[in-house]
Amino acid sequence: MEAGRGGVNDLVIRFANVNGTGSASANNMFAKAVFRMGIPVSPKNIFPSNIQGLPTWYEVRISEKGYLGRREGIDIMVAVNPQSLPRDIEVLEPGGYLVYDNSKDLPPELRRTDVHLIGVPMIKMCIEHFPEARLQQLMKNVVYVGVMSALMDIEVDVLKQLIREQFGEKEKLIALNDKALMLGRNYALEHYPCPISFRLERRDLIGDKIMIDGNTATAIGAVYGGATVAAWYPITPSTSVMDAFAAYCDEYRKEEKSDKKKFAIVQAEDELASIGVVIGAAWNGARAFTATSGPGISLMSEFIGLAYFAEIPAVLVNVQRGGPSTGMPTRTQQADLLSSAYASHGDTKHVLLFPSTPAECFEMMAEALDLADRLQTPVFVMTDLDLGMNDHMSAPLTWEDQRKYDRGKVLSTQELEEIQDWGRYVDVDGDGIPYRTLPGSHPSKGAYFTRGTSKDEYAKYTEFGEAYVRNVDRLLVKWKTASTLVPGPIKLHQKNQSDIGMMYFGTTGHAAREAMDLLRSEHLLIDGMRIRSFPFTREVEAFIQEHEFVFVVEQNRDAQLRTMLIQELDISSKKLISVLNYNGLPITADFISRQIREHWPVAVSQ
Amino acid sequence: MTYLRPTFRHPELPTNILGFTRKDYEGAISTLCAGCGHDSISGAIVQACWEMSIEPHKVAKLSGIGCSSKTPTYFLSNAHGFNTVHGRMPSVATGANMANRSLTYLGVSGDGDSASIGMGQFVHAIRRNLNVVYILMNNGCYGLTKGQDSATADVGSKSKSGSENKFATIDLASLAIELGATFVARSFSGDKEQLVPLIKAALAHGGFAFLDVVSPCVTFNNNFGSTKSYSYVREHNHAASNIDFVPPAETISVNYPENTARELELHGGNKIVLHKLPTEWDPLDRISALNRLHQARRTGEIVTGLLFIEPESQDLHATLDTVQEPLNQLQEKDLCPGSKKLEQINKSYR
Numbered sequence: 017m018e019a020g021r022g023g024v025n026d027l028v029i030r031f032a033n034v035n036g037t038g039s040a041s042a043n044n045m046f047a048k049a050v051f052r053m054g055i056p057v058s059p060k061n062i063f064p065s066n067i068q069g070l071p072t073w074y075e076v077r078i079s080e081k082g083y084l085g086r087r088e089g090i091d092i093m094v095a096v097n098p099q100s101l102p103r104d105i106e107v108l109e110p111g112g113y114l115v116y117d118n119s120k121d122l123p124p125e126l127r128r129t130d131v132h133l134i135g136v137p138m139i140k141m142c143i144e145h146f147p148e149a150r151l152q153q154l155m156k157n158v159v160y161v162g163v164m165s166a167l168m169d170i171e172v173d174v175l176k177q178l179i180r181e182q183f184g185e186k187e188k189l190i191a192l193n194d195k196a197l198m199l200g201r202n203y204a205l206e207h208y209p210c211p212i213s214f215r216l217e218r219r220d221l222i223g224d225k226i227m228i229d230g231n232t233a234t235a236i237g238a239v240y241g242g243a244t245v246a247a248w249y250p251i252t253p254s255t256s257v258m259d260a261f262a263a264y265c266d267e268y269r270k271e272e273k274s275d276k277k278k279f280a281i282v283q284a285e286d287e288l289a290s291i292g293v294v295i296g297a298a299w300n301g302a303r304a305f306t307a308t309s310g311p312g313i314s315l316m317s318e319f320i321g322l323a324y325f326a327e328i329p330a331v332l333v334n335v336q337r338g339g340p341s342t343g344m345p346t347r348t349q350q351a352d353l354l355s356s357a358y359a360s361h362g363d364t365k366h367v368l369l370f371p372s373t374p375a376e377c378f379e380m381m382a383e384a385l386d387l388a389d390r391l392q393t394p395v396f397v398m399t400d401l402d403l404g405m406n407d408h409m410s411a412p413l414t415w416e417d418q419r420k421y422d423r424g425k426v427l428s429t430q431e432l433e434e435i436q437d438w439g440r441y442v443d444v445d446g447d448g449i450p451y452r453t454l455p456g457s458h459p460s461k462g463a464y465f466t467r468g469t470s471k472d473e474y475a476k477y478t479e480f481g482e483a484y485v486r487n488v489d490r491l492l493v494k495w496k497t498a499s500t501l502v503p504g505p506i507k508l509h510q511k512n513q514s515d516i517g518m519m520y521f522g523t524t525g526h527a528a529r530e531a532m533d534l535l536r537s538e539h540l541l542i543d544g545m546r547i548r549s550f551p552f553t554r555e556v557e558a559f560i561q562e563h564e565f566v567f568v569v570e571q572n573r574d575a576q577l578r579t580m581l582i583q584e585l586d587i588s589s590k591k592l593i594s595v596l597n598y599n600g601l602p603i604t605a606d607f608i609s610r611q612i613r614e615h616w617p618v619a620v621s622q
Numbered sequence: 623m624t625y626l627r628p629t630f631r632h633p634e635l636p637t638n639i640l641g642f643t644r645k646d647y648e649g650a651i652s653t654l655c656a657g658c659g660h661d662s663i664s665g666a667i668v669q670a671c672w673e674m675s676i677e678p679h680k681v682a683k684l685s686g687i688g689c690s691s692k693t694p695t696y697f698l699s700n701a702h703g704f705n706t707v708h709g710r711m712p713s714v715a716t717g718a719n720m721a722n723r724s725l726t727y728l729g730v731s732g733d734g735d736s737a738s739i740g741m742g743q744f745v746h747a748i749r750r751n752l753n754v755v756y757i758l759m760n761n762g763c764y765g766l767t768k769g770q771d772s773a774t775a776d777v778g779s780k781s782k783s784g785s786e787n788k789f790a791t792i793d794l795a796s797l798a799i800e801l802g803a804t805f806v807a808r809s810f811s812g813d814k815e816q817l818v819p820l821i822k823a824a825l826a827h828g829g830f831a832f833l834d835v836v837s838p839c840v841t842f843n844n845n846f847g848s849t850k851s852y853s854y855v856r857e858h859n860h861a862a863s864n865i866d867f868v869p870p871a872e873t874i875s876v877n878y879p880e881n882t883a884r885e886l887e888l889h890g891g892n893k894i895v896l897h898k899l900p901t902e903w904d905p906l907d908r909i910s911a912l913n914r915l916h917q918a919r920r921t922g923e924i925v926t927g928l929l930f931i932e933p934e935s936q937d938l939h940a941t942l943d944t945v946q947e948p949l950n951q952l953q954e955k956d957l958c959p960g961s962k963k964l965e966q967i968n969k970s971y972r
Contacts, residue, residue, distance in 0.1 A: 051972075226971035236967060242957040244949040245720045247713075264967075268959040276945040278952055280720040282938075285746040289713035292706070292743070296717025299704060300682070300725075301950035304717060318707050412968040415961045421954055454950070455682045455702035455718070456725050463679060465695055465703040477695075 021091070021111030022213025025055050025080035029092040029164075029214075032104040033157075036068030039096075041182065042157035043074040046164060047407065049174045050078055051227050054219040058084040058526075060406045060602060065252065065345045071100040080219065084409060085527030086602040091214050092168075094160050096138065102126055113212055115163060117156075134208055136163050141199050146192070155196040162200025169211040171218070172201060226374075226412050230403035231307075233374035234333055235260035236413060237381025238305055239268060242421050243331070245304040247282040247293035249312065252345050253401040254335035257307035258283075287312035291319040291330065298329040299466060301426065301454040303385050305331035310339045310352040313359060320394050321360025322468040324491075327441070327450065329388035329424070332356075333381070333397045335404040338600045347600025348401035350522055351572035356396045357550055357580060363488060367395045367498050368550040372525040374410040376548075377403065382415075383503065389424035391498050392452060400571070402523045402602045425451045432458040439474040440464045441487060448493030499551040505559070508532065508544030516540075517563035518612070519556075521547040521577065523602060524569050530605035531612065540616060542567070550580065557585050560592075567612055569595040571603050638675040647672045649699040654689060659811030659837030659852075660759045664696045666814055667728070667757070670821035671698060674869070681726045682718055686711040686740060689766050690732030690759035690837075698728075709740025712747035715754050716938070722948040723939050726825060727754040734764045737773040737792045744794070748801045751829040753937040755821070758794060758832070759811075761839035762850035769842030780847030795834045795929055796915045799908055804935040805831035806911070807928045810855050811838070816926060819894075822867040823928065828889035829935040836924065855924060861898075862914065862927040863905065868893040886933050896928060905930055 031046075033039035040061075047059040058077045064070040077087050092113045095104040101116070108114055110130040116122060118135025127133065138159045142152040165172055175197055183189040204210060235257050238246070248258045262281055269278045284290040290306045297304035308316070313334055323330045336352045338344030357368055367387060369380040380397055388395040427435065432453065438461065441450045450473075453462030464475040470484040471477055478484070508529065520528040525546050532542050545559045560566050560581070568578040575594040582589050595611040597603040635643040647668040652661050671681065681701040685691035687708035694703040706714045715729045736744045736758055747754070762775040771779075774794065775787040798806045805827040809817045817835065824831035836855050838844050844851045849858075868874055870891030883897040886906075896905060903910040911930040918925040945952075 224968075226968050228971040236964075240958050240964070242952075242954065244952060244957065245717060247717065268963060269957065271945045274945065277943050278945050278949065278956055280939075280942050280944050280949060282716060282720065282750075282942075284713065285742050288710060289716075289743055289746065292710045292713025293717035293720065295706075296684075296704070296714035296719075297721040297950075298717070299714070300718040300721035302717075302721030304721070319710065322707050413964055415958070415964050417961050419954075419958075453702075456680050456722065459677065459679045460700055463700045463702050465705060467705040468707060469705070 021109070022215075024215060024217050025078055025219065027091040027214040028075065028077050028087050028089060029094065030076075030090045030104075031074040031094045031160075032097045032100050033072050033074065034097045034099065035063060035066060035070055035072040037157070038154040039072070039074070039157045042161050044407070045175065045178050045182070046161050047076050048178055048227065049170050050076070050216065051222060051409065052174045052178070053171060053216060054222050055080065055216060056082045056084060056221055056409060058086075058409065060086060060402065062601065063346050071097050078216070080221065082221065083526065083530040083605065085530055086604045088604050088606045094164065096156065096160060113167070113214065115160065115167070132212070134163075134167065134204075136160070136200065136203055138200070141203065142196070145195065145199060151192070155192065158193050158196035159200035162197040163204045165197070166201045166204035166210045167208065167212045169215045169217070172197070222409070224412050225409050227407050227409055228374045229256070229405055229407050230371070230374045230377040230399050231256040231335065231405060232260040233377040233410070233413060234307070234381045234397065234399065234404070236264055237378040238385070239264045240378070240415055241303065241382030241385035243303045243305050243385060244279050245282075245293065245297035245302045246279070246306065247284050247290040247304070248306050248308065249284050249287045249290050251287075251309045251312050253337050253405045254307040254309050254312070254333060256405065257333055257335065287315040288319065291316040291332070294330050295319055295323050295328050298388070303389070303421075305333065305385070307333040307335065309335050309337050310355065311342070313352060313356055317360045320366065321362060321364055323394045324360065324364045324366065325362070325468055326466050327392040327452070328466070329392055330394040331381075331384045331388050331397065332394060333399065336398065336400040344600045346401070348523070348602055349571050349598060349600065350398075350400055350524070351576065351598065352398070353572070353576035353580060356398060365495055365551070367391065367393060367502060368398050369395065369503065370398050370521040370548050371403065372522055372546060374403070374408050375413055378413045380503070386422040387498075387501060390422050390449070390501065391494060392424060392449060393494070393498075398522065400523055425449055427451050427453050427457070427462060429457050432461045435461065438462060441471065441475060441490070442473045443490050443493065446493075447497040448490050448495070449497060495551060499553055502549035502551065502553065504553045504555050505548055506546045507555075507559070508546070512543050512562055514541040514543050515564040517543045517545065517559060517566040518569060519545050519547055519559070519566055519577070520569040524571060527603045527605045527608055528569055531608035534605055534609045535612060540613070542612070547577070552581065552584055556581075560585065560587055565591060565593055567593050567595050567615070569603070569608055571597050573598045638672055640675045640677060642672065642675070642678070644668060644672045646700070647678055647698055649694070649696040652693070652696045654692065655841045657840040658689070659761060659839070660690055660693050661696065662811040662814065663757065663759055663817070663835050663837055664693045666817040666821055668697045669814070669818050670825065673818070674822050674825055676726055676825065680724075681728055683728050683730065684711050684715045684718065685730040686732070686735035688732040688735050688764070689839075690730055691735060693759070694730055709735050709738070710743055711735070712740065712743035712752070712756075716747060716750065716752050719752055719754060719938070720944075721950040723753075723944070724948050729754050729756045731756065731758050733758065733760045733762060733772040733774040733794075737794055745797075745801060748798055748803045748830050748832070750938045750941070751802075751804055751935055753829055753939070755824045755827075755831045756833065757821070758834045759837045760794075760834055760850070761837050761843055762848070763839050763843040765839045765842055769839070776849040779849040780845065782842050782845045784847070793915065793919070795832070796912060798832045799911055799915070799930045803832050803930070804829040804932040806930045807832070808834045808836070808924070808926045810836045810859055810924070810926055812852060812856065813859070813926070816861060816864070819865045819867040820928060823865060823888065823892075823894045826867070826888040826890060826892035827931070827933075829937045858922060858924045860918065860923040860925050862900065862903075862925045862929065863896045864898045865928050866895040866897070868895060886931065888933055894928070906932070
């Protein structure tokens with residue numbers, strides 16, 4: 017047995033469950049209790065593409081230092097799935113704790129001597145105390161939460177309060193859950209020395225933070241940002257964006273006098289139709305969006321090209337998952353950068369935003385609706401499964417009540433009345449963004465035929481090469497304008513302290529910051545920059561110029577961000593060193609720091 | 623081609639109740655082949671909109687890709703148009719309609735556009751009973767890519783080169799009735815007298831109004847042996863009923879022989895009168911309409927007229943229970959719940 021492993025408020029615990037057995041709510045309760053004790057916590061679901069019967073894991077990192085990225089190494093395994101038990105025991109760190117159901121004896125070959133074995137007769141107790149099979153199975157989950165509350169010193173009142181909040185008026189259910197909780201807790205207290213070496217102590221490190229998943233925050237951003245038409249086709253991991261949008265709209269978007277809806281959600285027949293609905297609505301002046309994942313973007317590509325070329329606003333939320341093809345539909349990746357940035361045939365480029373936290377999902381979703389209207393082009397909000405479907409500790413969502421939607425250059429009836437000469441694709445202001453009109457706004461002015469074919473400045477069909485070139489070159493002027501409007505990168509330190517830099521985006525942010533701390537403790541100094549958008553702003557280019565080498569950390573195989581940096585900023589490929597994680601699990605600080613250490617001598621010797 | 627229409631107007635051209643002449647409903651000069659059936663349909667649309675006194679700019683014209691889908695340029699030049707992508711007009715029309723329910727939506731498609739690449743979208747727009755007039759200009763071939771058979775070509779129909787279509791035909795009118803469409807008509811581009819009142823009735827219908835208009839392709843499918851040629855359609859056209867459209871302000875002036883006419887009230891107080899109705903089927907009965915179409919297929923007739931109608935139906939806005947005010951006109955105060963509500967939301971996640 018490895019001695020001395022343990023610690024206060026610093027551990028990784030993994031729950032190994034069978035999906036469809038009601039473990040999710042018990043696991044959430046565990047994580048929420050840590051959060052309520054004022055300790056930074058980061059839970060992650062690792063789940064199969066299945067509804068019932070397959071292994072699923074819930075991994076919770078608890079970190080007093082506030083590191084919210086995934087960490088390698090499991091300190092405590094709550095193993096209640098016989099199917100995955102051998103592997104679950106194997107991955108436990110030496111000196112760690114195995115909490116398991118000993119209603120049946122652990123097979124001898126699985127008994128590790130270098131870990132603590134904590135057997136609790138969970139199902140036996142449930143059969144004794146609860147009448148029916150389904151209830152016994154459900155309560156088993158609450159029993160292990162009770163066990164953990166004793167072993168780890170989780171405040172039992174916090175757990176009881178969470179049960180009350182979950183079941184509200186249903187007193188009977190509250191009583192059942194309380195009973196299961198105390199069964200587990202008391203068993204552990206009676207049979208094992210509590211607490212174990214990994215334990216919790218109340219802190220005040222949460223402040224005003226909230227714990228919310230990125231998809232819900234994105235949906236709230238769509239409500240606040242004024243989206244009125246949403247169209248979608250179900251696809252993991254994006255589906256909960258629309259579920260949450262519908263739920264919040266039902267609550268906040270009903271007309272008082274009539275109770276009628278100030279929004280329309282169309283569940284379309286496929287992704288082609290979803291984006292068609294969005295483009296039709298936006299063409300007609302409504303703020304519209306869709307939520308999908310990589311395969312959906314592939315299907316939408318033809319329409320995305322139309323929206324780019326005909327200059328119609330559209331917002332697409334791409335909750336990325338593991339590709340290609342059906343890939344790993346329930347695992348996370350950042351592997352759709354290229355397919356989103358350059359979606360569709362012909363010369364196209366699209367605006368991408370990369371949120372890193374739920375608060376940014378909220379802000380960037382609302383901002384995407386503004387940018388799409390301002391730039392009259394598709395805008396992608398690029399989240400991923402990790403951000404979208406897991407709860408994250410996040411700054412609260414904030415909104416300035418004076419804030420006005422930027423509807424962009426749309427001519428009103430009055431403006432049309434006064435205007436002498438108008439052409440849909442005339443660059444009046446020199447920013448590449450023309451003025452648009454909406455159907456029905458004026459009896460004799462402003463009507464035109466929107467089309468995906470080449471046209472002149474007055475929207476007249478033409479195959480005249482010079483007119484085509486003028487048009488697509490203007491789109492490049494607009495692209496430049498976009499680079500002045502999109503959210504800029506965030507530098508970790510105001511002043512550079514090293515010749516080596518590191519760039520990352522989205523959910524890599526947490527692990528990247530932790531990795532830099534790890535490396536600093538070994539006197540390897542790195543400057544960090546989190547990229548938040550495409551097109552890249554000037555600061556991105558400057559950062560690369562200021563450093564001799566820049567590590568580019570991504571969660572895909574082909575170094576897609578690096579490709580885009582080289583392509584768009586004309587940077588020497590030798591300057592950018594890739595750190596790539598693409599096994600479908602969220603990237604860790606250990607992984608990043610290991611890769612950087614390996615490449616460090618190369619970087620400095622060059 | 624850069625033909626311009628003369629802007630000269632005869633001072634005594636008749637006007638509709640809005641004061642517009644028929645010319646105010648026209649569009650650019652057609653670039654389709656001389657004699658194309660589609661141009662006659664464009665003319666019928668102009669006539670119908672003018673007679674209905676619809677403000678031209680309150681119409682949104684949408685189309686897919688193909689010869690048919692070019693036509694929105696040739697009518698209602700003061701209406702916004704959207705030439706979308708191949709087979710995807712229904713979804714764009716759906717979005718547009720969701721954004722602003724106060725306009726009239728006119729979708730134009732072809733048989734390649736709707737019966738092949740866009741079949742999925744066609745079918746689902748019907749399912750949702752989108753409030754749109756959906757005109758299918760049906761010539762049985764792909765004109766713009768030089769005459770390949772389309773999925774609406776009849777088995778055995780001969781192309782210009784003499785080859786026979788060997789694949790089963792898709793009858794979109796039957797399919798639409800089967801799927802629950804609330805207005806289904808078939809007509810012929812060469813029969814303006816029938817077509818104009820049908821378009822008017824479709825415009826007045828408060829749901830998905832499908833018009834399958836056989837429209838010969840003079841260049842690639844007007845030959846002997848083609849079942850979509852002018853001569854074949856004229857010979858086999860069988861008007862199932864005649865239709866008179868009666869706007870709300872007018873009363874029915876014609877006396878129809880007893881038991882041969884049926885008066886139906888449409889959306890917005892408009893009426894239609896179906897007359898010369900045969901006794902063996904009823905256009906308000908879905909099953910009898912389907913039976914009639916199946917029979918016609920057996921005998922080689924092309925049944926035209928209003929095939930099926932369900933005058934009272936619930937369109938997509940009604941199903942989704944949206945507000946009367948167009949969604950695209952809602953402002954921050956209508957849409958944004960504000961910071962206080964957001965603080966409550968934050969609280970629920972602590």
